[in-house]
Amino acid sequence: MRLSPSFYKYYKERGIMHGRKRAITNALEFSLFGLPSFLIWFSVVIIPFIYGFWITFTDWNGLALHINFIGLENYRHILTDSAFLGAFVKTVIYALFTVILSNLVGFILALVVTSGIKGQNLFRTGFFTPNIIGGIILGYIWNFIFSFGLTKFGEFTGISWMQTSWLTNPTRALMALIIVSAWQMSGYLMVIYIAGLTAVPSDLLEAARVDGATTWQTVTKIKIPMIRGTIAICVFLSISRCFMSFDTNLSLTAGGPYKSTELIAYKIYQTAFTSMNFGEGQAQAIVLFVIVAIISLLQVYFTRKGRVDA
Amino acid sequence: MRAERNRKSITFAITLVVLILFMVPFYMLVVNSFKPTAEFLKNPFALPQSFNVDNFITAIDRMNFGKSLFNTAAITVTAVVVNMIVSAMTGYLFARRKWKINKIIFMAFLASMVAPFQVYMIPLVRIYAGVLGFSNNLMMVAYIAVGLNIPFAVFLYSGFVEGIPSELDEAALIDGCGFTRTFFHIIMPLLKPIIITVTVFVAMGVWNDFLMSSLFLTKVDTKTLAISIKTFLTNHSAEYAPMMAGLLLSVLPVLIFYLIGQKYIIEGVIAGSVKG
Numbered sequence: 001m002r003l004s005p006s007f008y009k010y011y012k013e014r015g016i017m018h019g020r021k022r023a024i025t026n027a028l029e030f031s032l033f034g035l036p037s038f039l040i041w042f043s044v045v046i047i048p049f050i051y052g053f054w055i056t057f058t059d060w061n062g063l064a065l066h067i068n069f070i071g072l073e074n075y076r077h078i079l080t081d082s083a084f085l086g087a088f089v090k091t092v093i094y095a096l097f098t099v100i101l102s103n104l105v106g107f108i109l110a111l112v113v114t115s116g117i118k119g120q121n122l123f124r125t126g127f128f129t130p131n132i133i134g135g136i137i138l139g140y141i142w143n144f145i146f147s148f149g150l151t152k153f154g155e156f157t158g159i160s161w162m163q164t165s166w167l168t169n170p171t172r173a174l175m176a177l178i179i180v181s182a183w184q185m186s187g188y189l190m191v192i193y194i195a196g197l198t199a200v201p202s203d204l205l206e207a208a209r210v211d212g213a214t215t216w217q218t219v220t221k222i223k224i225p226m227i228r229g230t231i232a233i234c235v236f237l238s239i240s241r242c243f244m245s246f247d248t249n250l251s252l253t254a255g256g257p258y259k260s261t262e263l264i265a266y267k268i269y270q271t272a273f274t275s276m277n278f279g280e281g282q283a284q285a286i287v288l289f290v291i292v293a294i295i296s297l298l299q300v301y302f303t304r305k306g307r308v309d310a
Numbered sequence: 311m312r313a314e315r316n317r318k319s320i321t322f323a324i325t326l327v328v329l330i331l332f333m334v335p336f337y338m339l340v341v342n343s344f345k346p347t348a349e350f351l352k353n354p355f356a357l358p359q360s361f362n363v364d365n366f367i368t369a370i371d372r373m374n375f376g377k378s379l380f381n382t383a384a385i386t387v388t389a390v391v392v393n394m395i396v397s398a399m400t401g402y403l404f405a406r407r408k409w410k411i412n413k414i415i416f417m418a419f420l421a422s423m424v425a426p427f428q429v430y431m432i433p434l435v436r437i438y439a440g441v442l443g444f445s446n447n448l449m450m451v452a453y454i455a456v457g458l459n460i461p462f463a464v465f466l467y468s469g470f471v472e473g474i475p476s477e478l479d480e481a482a483l484i485d486g487c488g489f490t491r492t493f494f495h496i497i498m499p500l501l502k503p504i505i506i507t508v509t510v511f512v513a514m515g516v517w518n519d520f521l522m523s524s525l526f527l528t529k530v531d532t533k534t535l536a537i538s539i540k541t542f543l544t545n546h547s548a549e550y551a552p553m554m555a556g557l558l559l560s561v562l563p564v565l566i567f568y569l570i571g572q573k574y575i576i577e578g579v580i581a582g583s584v585k586g
Contacts, residue, residue: 045425113325134519144338
């Protein structure tokens with residue numbers, strides 16, 4: 001605790017608590033204030049993390065009594081397993097399109113909403129709505145729309161490629177996942193972009209207006225450079241969310257048709273709890289962890305850089 | 311000036327149209343939850359011919375709705391309250407006592423926030439549901455949710471306490487208030503804004519959680535809303551009509567909260583974006 005000078009004097013004169021008594025008080029304070037959360041966290045995060053590492057070196061299937069130590073076999077297997085690599089490639093494709101689409105839509109919505117039009121609050125609340133509802137529920141709503149809504153729309157309008165459900169075609173099922181994720185995430189990113197855009201100094205924008213800058217110039221020459229930090233946050237946030245995406249994957253496509261839309265998080269779940277291959281599933285989870293950790297480190301790096309430059 | 315105002319009106323109108331299109335899935339949800347299968351197969355876009363509540367009755371029965379809602383609420387409330395108390399206390403300790411051990415734990419908290427849930431998923435299930443036998447235990451799910459949310463909550467609380475002048479604590483100490491009493495009587499009331507943010511963040515995460523709860527809660531009596539909604543679409547059957555009603559019922563509680571406190575909810579949900 002940093003003490004102000006006058007208090008420090010008081011503290012010394014009165015001579016309250018020093019030496020052993022202070023040490024005991026410190027220990028009590030730590031036990032009461034720090035220990036409960038530390039122990040809960042340790043039991044839920046650290047022990048499983050260490051235990052998880054151990055599992056990856058075994059061939060445990062949850063039932064066998066004999067658990068064999070197989071070294072790096074699980075890692076070797078997943079790195080040559082075409083199903084896992086396929087899930088990885090699909091996740092990259094899914095992330096690429098979802099990130100571009102949701103950031104673009106989120107940014108444009110934020111620009112429009114902060115342009116001084118009426119109903120700013122209505123738009124903010126409206127576009128954000130999908131983010132308060134769980135991915136499972138959203139996925140089922142869209143499942144209905146793709147299965148019955150769009151097909152009917154195709155029938156009514158005579159567009160032939162809309163008449164069969166998107167969820168029965170591998171490529172379109174992945175597109176459906178991208179659309180739903182972008183639909184949900186763009187409202188989330190919009191709110192972050194709004195925060196960034198409202199922090200752009202208004203005198204700067206006023207000066208640009210006086211100098212006769214067009215809207216396009218204001219956006220590209222002032223607003224975008226001024227919110228580089230925000231852009232970095234949004235891009236990396238959406239990338240890591242894509243890599244961890246599970247709920248919509250389950251309720252919208254359930255990995256289908258024919259396992260064509262199994263993204264990496266869904267694949268881990270399948271390996272562990274459908275194939276009952278805990279060691280291999282955990283090894284896949286560690287790979288995902290490494291990917292997400294790298295994304296987070298890059299995010300910290302670019303956000304700091306963006307802040308310094310701006 | 312008038313041209314400017316016209317332009318703004320046009321922008322407003324276009325954005326409104328975009329918003330309406332954006333909301334179409336919710337429209338589809340509401341209108342189709344009242345339709346029997348034959349009716350939505352014919353036209354899923356039209357308003358229902360009659361306000362038929364059969365789907366809702368089936369959904370409430372099949373989802374064990376009352377029990378599911380209660381389970382979801384019980385887990386959420388427990389997780390939020392326990393997390394708030396332990397995290398706020400630790401946040402206060404970390405902000406006011408710059409001991410080495412506190413700094414080390416704080417760094418470990420921050421580092422652990424990077425890992426995705428999938429890394430803990432399998433070991434958590436093996437240890438707590440398997441070895442220790444806590445499957446189908448609602449409080450175990452709440453306990454895990456508390457633990458997973460501690461780092462972020464402590465991070466927010468300690469950051470907030472740093473902004474409260476420590477002269478306040480000193481004055482309380484001079485008046486004879488110990489560390490504990492200072493926290494509960496002086497600091498805690500000042501934490502209200504950050505408590506709201508953390509509460510919303512944790513509550514939304516726990517309420518909407520499917521993955522973790524589904525691995526622990528497999529009995530009909532312990533299922534949460536997000537799990538029991540799965541009963542309509544399985545490998546063997548697809549009952550879309552009652553499913554839509556079930557989805558609408560599951561969305562309503564959250565939606566009502568959102569309409570009341572949208573400002574706080576947006577802030578709380580978005581708080582996750584500063585992670586890392």
